[in-house]
Amino acid sequence: MAETTGGKRRQGPRKGDLREKAILDAAEALLEREGVELMTVESIAKGAGISRASLYFYFGSKLDVLSVLVARTVDAMAAQADVAQSADDSADDVVTASVRHTANLWREHGVVLRAAVDLAPVTPEIRRMWTGTVTRYAAAMTEVLARAGVADPAMAEALCWMTERTFYWASVNGDDLDRTADICAQIWCATIRGNN
Known part of the structure; x- marks a missing residue:
């Protein structure tokens, strides 16, 4: 359902939802290439196209990312x-x-x-x-x-x-x-x- 903001209808998912999806998609791709052990918060953030600090806004650790994935x-x-x-x-x-x-x-x-x-x-x-x-x-x-x-x-x-x-x-x-x-x-x- 579209959300209204100041008289305008918001279409599609929110920016935060898209970032979270990008983080999860990057983590899944990294699992395929590197496995759990070699994957880091830094590599997940890089794969998602965001900074490490931005990733921490959504997830507290690599394990948190994996749990949500x-x-x-x-x-x-x-x-x-x-x-x-x-x-x-x-x-x-x-x-x-x-x-x-x-x-x-x-x-x-x-x-x-x-x-x-x-x-x-x-x-x-x-x-x-x-x-x-x-x-x-x-x-x-x-x-x-x-x-x-x-x-x-x-x-x-x-x-x-x-x-x-x-x-x-x-x-x-x-x-x-x-x-x-x-x-x-x-x-x-x-x-x-x-x-x-």
Whole structure:
């Protein structure tokens, strides 16, 4: 929604929102080129086209930037959980679509998702976001599986963590993410059929 200021309508995002996006985009690009260890606040600021002092106006540290970058990416995963939970399609179709969506996120933002997995054990905020996202996805998929006759919630949770780890290693190794999605979907669907 456009905001009015002194009788004029402001179109589009605010300058601060654009700067924050530029910072996050620069951090994602740096993750791809340099990794977490070599990336600095200075290199992020330079990549975003701002001064280091300006970056500190938006973020307190490199870790703060990474946390928000992870949040931006896992929000897209969490949104897919809501779509899966409300879908009226068969469980096999919902599972397959969800796993393919996950493959697309790993393809587009694998470097961020790998960083989230790598940083989760040592960064409480990222661990909370990451496990919260997988838990939310498991809750949604528990409902999908229950509609297909699989009543044990632990099944969906185990399958979600299996999928997360499988995509992580596929991304690390440069494996074909579409093939990874097919394999994960087959396991999900076999579980559904095996429990009916």
